[in-house]
Amino acid sequence: xxxxxxxxxxxxxxxxxxxxxxxxxxxxxxxxxxxxxxxxxxxxxxxxxxxxxxxxxxxxxxxxxxxxxxxxxxxxxxxxxxxxxxxxxxxxxxxxxxxxxxxxxxxxxxxxxxxxxxxxxxxxxxxxxxxxxxxxxxxxxx
Numbered sequence: 001x002x003x004x005x006x007x008x009x010x011x012x013x014x015x016x017x018x019x020x021x022x023x024x025x026x027x028x029x030x031x032x033x034x035x036x037x038x039x040x041x042x043x044x045x046x047x048x049x050x051x052x053x054x055x056x057x058x059x060x061x062x063x064x065x066x067x068x069x070x071x072x073x074x075x076x077x078x079x080x081x082x083x084x085x086x087x088x089x090x091x092x093x094x095x096x097x098x099x100x101x102x103x104x105x106x107x108x109x110x111x112x113x114x115x116x117x118x119x120x121x122x123x124x125x126x127x128x129x130x131x132x133x134x135x136x137x138x139x140x141x142x
Contacts, residue, residue, distance in 0.1 A: 021055035094129040
């Protein structure tokens with residue numbers, strides 16, 4: 001979304017007070033609505049100079065959006081499959097659902113149990129395993 005008009009439109013959607021501003025707490029939601037996927041630490045770094053109760057103008061937001069979109073890492077399906085394959089004990093391209101759930105809820109940007117339930121829905125087989133490649137493709141395409 002390089003078009004500034006589209007960016008402004010999404011920003012305005014989050015303006016709940018009609019003052020052409022958004023709260024600092026909404027920055028992550030607006031960035032995600034614009035197709036970005038910043039980490040919580042990245043968001044905190046971008047808004048750290050603002051007071052927690054501050055309301056940002058579009059002009060305040062644009063440099064944040066540009067910084068996040070510029071720093072966006074492009075990871076491939078293969079990289080994620082390779083990472084999860086380290087937990088494939090039998091070398092058959094599968095990972096145990098319980099182990100995958102543990103990874104998703106305890107490492108890095110931790111997901112809630114509800115989020116993990118949504119991600120895993122329909123991906124486990126009758127033996128309680130998930131096909132790593134199919135799972136990664138489904139998550140990246142959603």
